[in-house]
Every structure is written in C-alpha cells, then in structure tokens.
Amino acid sequence: KVYGGIFLYLDNRKQMNYTEENRRKTAYFARKRGNMIRVTVWNEYLHEKEEPVRHIYPNGIHGCIKEFLQTDEELVIKTATFEMPEHGLTEEVLKQTDVLIFWSHMRQNEFSDEVAARVCSHVRQGMGLVALHSAHFSKIMKGLLGTSMTLRWKHGESERVFCTAPYHPIAEGIPERFDIPKEEMYGEYFDIPKPDDVIFTGWFSCGEVFRSGCTFHSGYGKIFYFQPGHEEYPVYYIPEVQKIIKNAVHWCKPSVRKTSQLDCAEVKEVTLP
C-alpha cells in the first residue's frame, strides 16, 4: 500500500470489531431470499486520472469504496462515473438502486440538470443517498435540501471526528472519537437545514468545527452526508470511515419505495372510522 506515514498510522491502530461475521451470515440468507441491498457507487472520476491522486486511488475513489463494501455480503455493488452516457445514472440504473453513494467535485456545474432532477426524484420516492465530501455542493444535494450548502474550507488540516449521536445505527461500532491525520477542513457556518441527526462533529487543527456527519430525509428517501474524503488524502482507507459508510448504506435503505413521481391527490370519497 501507498502513502507511507499515514498508512503506518493506520497499521498501528487497534482494529475495530466490524461484526463482519454477523453480517456475513445474514447476507447468506439475504442472497437466498433475494433481498440484498443494491448499491450504486457514483464517482466523478477525474482527479484520480492524474498524479498524485492516482497513486492514492489507482482504481478511483469508487473502486476503493466498492472494494471495502464488498466485504459486506448483504450488498450488491455497481459503479458509475461522470463520463458514462447520462453519467451512468439512467432511469433503469436508478430503479435498480436501493442506495446511491455519490462523490463529486470539479464538474458539478457541468452535471446534467436532467440527470440531477432524475436522481432527486428517486430519492424523494425512497432511494437512499450517501453524499460524500464535496458532493455537498452538487446539484443533487442543493436540489434535495434547498439551502445554499455553503461552508468554509482549507486544505491540509488534521481532523478529530466526535460521535455526537452514539445511539444512532450509523454510529454502531464507531469509537467516541477518531482522527484523520490529513483532511480538507470544512468549517461552519455550514448552510444546511436543521439535520434530523448530527451524528459526527469534526474538530480541525486550524481552529474550526463542522457538522461532519448529518442525516436528512426528502420525501420517502433517507440521506446521509459525510464530510471526510478529500481526494488528495487516503481517507477512504481509514477503518472507521469505511465502517461509517457501510452503516450508512444499511440505514439508508428504503423503508418504502414509490414507483412513480409523487403528486398531490384529491380525496373523493370519505369513510369515517
């Protein structure tokens, strides 16, 4: 593996108990009964085509995420990227996606309005969404949350992530705090609606704080936003980060999935209880 110092740091850490064993058994039956969670990992996939980012994520951020998700046998994982037709997010793909993981940055303005609207529609109908790092400023997140999604930023700081909702399923198995040796600082005021839960709060060495892990919902769909993951640092190799994304996929899966655009409905007949 690459990126010496930081990976040494990772190697030296006490391994978390992933409860992988339990999930493997559950997954065996999920496969049998056909109710696996279908995940699509979407990545812009531009930064990783050149050094130094290529060195960190030789198969792209989506490749890295897919790899660590695959140890969870309850998941069926596909990937899609910006350069595919319709960004790889056709009606057909979204219909077959339970949870969409989304990383974007450089070309958010060029992202198709039509595809963004389609993704928003599917979230409102129940599809789960895990939006990572700079995806806060994607057309999808702005469309779903309505606020400006603005924040303050600075490269190359260290972050300490605190769990501020340890009772939440996304926090399961995560320690009370963990460190990210190098990360892009995102700082308050983060212009988001009041989150359903603020599960993680970040402390940054440059004197800033951030609501780093937040849940929302839009329509029937559950949304988790998670700040860590700047492309220049190997953040998605950190065990706690991987565990949080896995937990989020399980939490985000639809409780109900509508099959058509939501619309206002007239009540014509009335029966009282």
Place this chain on the structure above:
Amino acid sequence: KVYGGIFLYLDNRKQMNYTEENRRKTAYFARKRGNMIRVTVWNEYLHEKEEPVRHIYPNGIHGCIKEFLQTDEELVIKTATFEMPEHGLTEEVLKQTDVLIFWSHMRQNEFSDEVAARVCSHVRQGMGLVALHSAHFSKIMKGLLGTSMTLRWKHGESERVFCTAPYHPIAEGIPERFDIPKEEMYGEYFDIPKPDDVIFTGWFSCGEVFRSGCTFHSGYGKIFYFQPGHEEYPVYYIPEVQKIIKNAVHWCKPSVRKTSQLDCAEVKEVTLP
C-alpha cells in the same frame, strides 16, 4: 360584512386580546428610530376577479391581509401581484422587504423561474417568508425545502386547529384550539422536511389530520408555512388566523441579512484562539 352564516359565527365569538395596545406603543418608537418591519404581501390575485370569490375578498386576499396587518403600527406594508412586471418582485422590492407573505395557486407553473430563484436567494440571505395555503406547491417553497410538497386535499370540510407548540412566539395569544367552519382539507402524508417546529396541527371533519402550521429555515431566513386560507371561504377574516399571521411576521423578521449571494469561502490565514 359579507357571507352571513360564517360571519355570524365570527361575530358571536369572544374577542381575543390582541395586545394591540402594547404593539402600538412599541411601533411609535420603531417609526421614530427607523426600524419598522417592512412587509410585502404578494398575491396571485386571479380568483378574486370573479364571483363568488370577489364577494369574499373584494380587494383581493392581499388587500384583506394588508388591512388587518395595518393595525400593527410596527409594520410598513406593501402589496404585489402576479400580473405586475416581474410579478412585482424585483431585486429592488426584495431588498427592501423584511418579510414576504406569499399566496399563490392557479398559475404556479407559469410563475417566472428567474423571479422564483431571486426570492429563494433573498430568503437564504435572511428575508422572512410566510407561505400561505396552496403556496406550499409554489416554485419558491419547493425550491427552498427540496421535497415534493405533495399532500391530499378535499373542499368544504371543517377544521379544528390545535396548538402543538404553545411555547412558540407564533402561538402567543392563540387559544389551545380554534375552529374554521369551512376550509379546504389538506391531509397527510404532507411531504415536507422535518419542521423546526410544528406549531399547529389540523383536525378535519372528513377524517384527516395535517401539520397546519410549520416553521423551517433556509440559510439565514426563517419560513412559516400556514395551511388555512382557501380562497372560497372567508378564512382570513378569522381573528385567530389574523393574529397568527401577525405573530409570524414578527417572528420571521431577519436576525441577520446578508447583502450578497452566499458562497463557499476559502480560509487563507489561521489564527488560533
């Protein structure tokens, strides 16, 4: 006054204590020191041009709202309607508006995208918004809240409005419950984000419930959505409804008002405390 039976109902009710006296005195000084709340009442103003709605609101819904707001001397009130150039909501008008009251229905799809974006921008920068009745489905509310804003509806039911957050300033002076003899039913599931507060909950005679009065925020702006107010019934003459809208105007006024579009900002220099 018009619309017999229902107004008789109104006449027979015990008058609420509006604490008008107090506000009058405060207002005297607000005027002197130049910090009045500047309100723009916006109305589509189409239904009221024909019977039977003209009979109920001869000066339009905006005229009725302006009239009862005028007893609050802390407010400076203007009106604007759909048919004015740029719907009467130019950059200049919005800059000089602290709180926008907004009623719309028939022509929501024809409302200018550009003006809708401009209004959303001003709300995110701090302008208060009171959205009434069918305005839930306006481009403005959909843009600010991000959900589908869908609901169920039926004409001609009676509603009982319960106060479910009596500690909130918008509920000040409002009884624990009050009745609206005839209203358009709006019923759940109302597809909104989790409200900051659900101040009023409606019971409808046809066996439905609704979160009838909800607060949200978007960026620096405060939003109050209030369901009562179908054009065919004289709902805006009901004292409690008037009092709630007045309270909402006071609550919605900006705590801070940004003067330019919000944007992400790079932190360049760091001083630690």
Place this chain on the structure above:
Amino acid sequence: KVYGGIFLYLDNRKQMNYTEENRRKTAYFARKRGNMIRVTVWNEYLHEKEEPVRHIYPNGIHGCIKEFLQTDEELVIKTATFEMPEHGLTEEVLKQTDVLIFWSHMRQNEFSDEVAARVCSHVRQGMGLVALHSAHFSKIMKGLLGTSMTLRWKHGESERVFCTAPYHPIAEGIPERFDIPKEEMYGEYFDIPKPDDVIFTGWFSCGEVFRSGCTFHSGYGKIFYFQPGHEEYPVYYIPEVQKIIKNAVHWCKPSVRKTSQLDCAEVKEVTLP
C-alpha cells in the same frame, strides 16, 4: 376469539405482509450466533384480573404482546408484572434486557421510586424502551423526558392513525393510515419534549388530534412511545398495532450498551490529532 363486532372488523381486513418469512430466516442465525434481541414485556396486570378486561386479555396484556412477538424468531421474550418482587425488574433482569416494553396505569404512583430510577438508568446506558398508552404518565417516562407528560383524554372514541414519517423503520410495512374502531382518546396539548420523530398522528372522532407514535432518546437509549392500547378495547389484536410494536423492538435495540452509571469524566492527558 372474543368481542364480536370489532374482531369481525379485524377478520374482514386484508392481511398485511409481515415479511415474517424474512425475519424467520434471519432469526435462525441470530439464535445460532447468540445475538437474539432479549425483550422483557412488563405489565401492571391489574385490570385484566376482572371482567370485562379479563375477557379481552385472558392472559394479561403482557401475555397478548408476548404471543404476537413470538412469531418473530429473532426475539427472546420474558414477562414481568407489578406484583413480583421489585416489580420483576431487578438489576439482573434489566442487565439481560435489550428492549423493555412497558404498560402501566392504575398504580403508577405506587411504583417503587428505586425501581423506576433503576429502569431510567438502564435506558440511559442504552436499553431500548417501548412505552405503551397510559405509561406516558409512569415515573419512568416522566423521569426520562422531564416534562409533565399531561394530555386530555376521553373513553370510547374511534381513532384513525396516520403515518407522518413513512421513511422511518418503525413505519415499515404500515399503511398510510389505519383505523382503531374503539380507543381511549388522548388529545393535545401533549406535554412532551420535541420528539426525534413523530411517526404516527391520531385523528379522533370527538374532534381531537394526538402525536400517537413518537421517538425520543435519553443518553444511549432509544425510546418509542405509542398511544394505542386502552385495556377495555382489544387494540393489541390489531395487525398494524402488532407490526408497529415489532418494528419498534427492532429499532430500539441498543447500538451501544454502557455497563456502568454514566458520569462526567476529567480529561487528563491531551494528544492532538
């Protein structure tokens, strides 16, 4: 079965799909790997010793709840009642309880302060709590939520329950609305803290509304309060009510369980990330 008309009503309804099949398979492995959810159903068990309540719940409300929970093979279910020593809620029992279901009414004032404090402590350390109907006014719920828990009430009304958070796991498989033919009305203003989620809202025939299904948390523990279940009506035989309680048990299970009383901790050594 008993109570004619109402059960006929139940018999005539379309059966819900409980996804029992899926849970059975998961449970098989849960048992094998030793991570079943350990449920204690606590009931005051006084009303059911005399007619007419005995006729409805011949084995007590706890017996009825235990019976329908048993179809979920992931659960290991015990019961306890008021008359047992320490109300059957010893330190040992609570330590081995993942989720406590709690029904109480007549003798809430006589409930031991010590046992109530012990239960609150375990909830704060992570034990899940499903509080049913009149248990809103138990020492446990008052202690955990801090408000007066007061409400308005009236016997013998019909209720229509609306799902106002369909994205929530507790709502999984529950229709948008369902009816309870006869229930004790509980009405607003219900003096609770702002719930984490209001999953169900009740409409009552006597012109009242209620936040009938609410989630909270206290410390590390998750709490679900559910209004339906007056002892004089066979409410716990209604399929949707049973399904909601089952879902709640799964949702309430601890994400983390502390093994000692929570306390403030001094930070002595500092390492920055």
Place this chain on the structure above:
Amino acid sequence: KVYGGIFLYLDNRKQMNYTEENRRKTAYFARKRGNMIRVTVWNEYLHEKEEPVRHIYPNGIHGCIKEFLQTDEELVIKTATFEMPEHGLTEEVLKQTDVLIFWSHMRQNEFSDEVAARVCSHVRQGMGLVALHSAHFSKIMKGLLGTSMTLRWKHGESERVFCTAPYHPIAEGIPERFDIPKEEMYGEYFDIPKPDDVIFTGWFSCGEVFRSGCTFHSGYGKIFYFQPGHEEYPVYYIPEVQKIIKNAVHWCKPSVRKTSQLDCAEVKEVTLP
C-alpha cells in the same frame, strides 16, 4: 479592572453594536405599561468568597451578570443565592420571575430537592430558564431534561465559539465566531436530549468540541443552556457572552404562563367544529 492579559485582550477588541439604543426606547414604554421582563439571577455564590475568584467577581457572578443586564432597561433584575432561606427561590419569588438565570457548581447535591422540584414546575408552567456552565449538572437541569447531562472536562483551555444557527434570535448581533482566551473545556459526548436548536458550537485548543449553546423546552417553558463561564476566568466580562445572555433573556420570556401545576384533563363534553 483585574486579570491583566485577558482584559487587555478584551480592551483591544472592536466593540459590538449592542442595539442598546433601540432597547432603551422600547424599555421606556415597557416600564410605563408595566410589561417589563422580570429576571432573577441565581448564583451559588461560594467560589467568589475566596481568592482568586473573589478578585475576578468581587460582587459574585450574580453581581456581574446583574450589572451588565442593567443596561437593558426592559429588564427588572433581582438576585438570589444558595445561602438564603429556600435558596431564595420561594414560591413567591418564582411567581414573580419571568426568566431565571442559574449558575451552580460545588453544592449541587446539597441543593434542596423541594426547591429544585418547585423551579422545574415553574419552568414547565412557562418560566424561562437560562442555565449557565456547570449548572448543566444541577438537579434542575437533570430534572427538566431527563438525561444524565454528563460530559468531559478539563481546565484552562482556550475556546472558539461558532454560531451554528445564525437565524436564531439568540444569535442576533453575535459574530460568526468569537474567542474565549481561557475557559474550562467541556467536551462531547454531552448527554442531552436532541436540542431544539444548537446555536453555538465550541472548539477547544485541547482537541475537543462541544454543543456550547443549546435551546430546549419543557412544558410551556423555554430553556437556554450556555457552556461558557467557569468561575476562575473572567468570562462574563466578554461582550459577546453578555450579549448572548441578554438575547437569551428576551427569547426565554414566557409566551404563556400557567398558574397551576399541569395535569391531565378529562374531556367531558364534545362539540364538533
């Protein structure tokens, strides 16, 4: 003034615009019409009797708070301390208090259970509460919020306070961030219920974060908890801290005040709307 370095720091800062002028005018009429806000500042008043704390707060923390509140002419301010009979919080005093400011630390366990219950009762009936610093662990706050109120702590760190809800009235006039040169660190996980609003979030030099300014409600009463204010540092002389406490007093004042203990009420007669 005392405490050199830190006060120099204060002297060197740009003065905030307190909008004192406006409040003075409003106050003139509030006095005339008899609707001043009646504030009771309660302080344990033990630490300040000996050095070095006496040097910082020669008239006690309550004396300091009273002094800066007095520039707000809408307020009528009294003080009370631990050593007074019934801690100075008799039924009579509380009845005449709109907002109680509360600082406590050393003798929280010795605080009378009866008086604590009385205060909680008045908050639930509508009295506002501003709980400062170590008062998080008072019988009053534990009783009102129900959680363990535990946290992590360490002396002598610097804090940067961020405004994470700039739209809230308590944040009015407060900059996006401000520094406290020396403060007792309070760190997460802070075991509180989900706050109605997290208005301020603290960054600490020792690598910790904290939800430093939170609102809650209990019954009809509004509560603001504010972390800054360890007795050994002159925190209550900082202009932003003073402004926040003033804003909180205005925000906390009752919207409604019940005059008797809250209780469940039977509905006997039904009229439908």
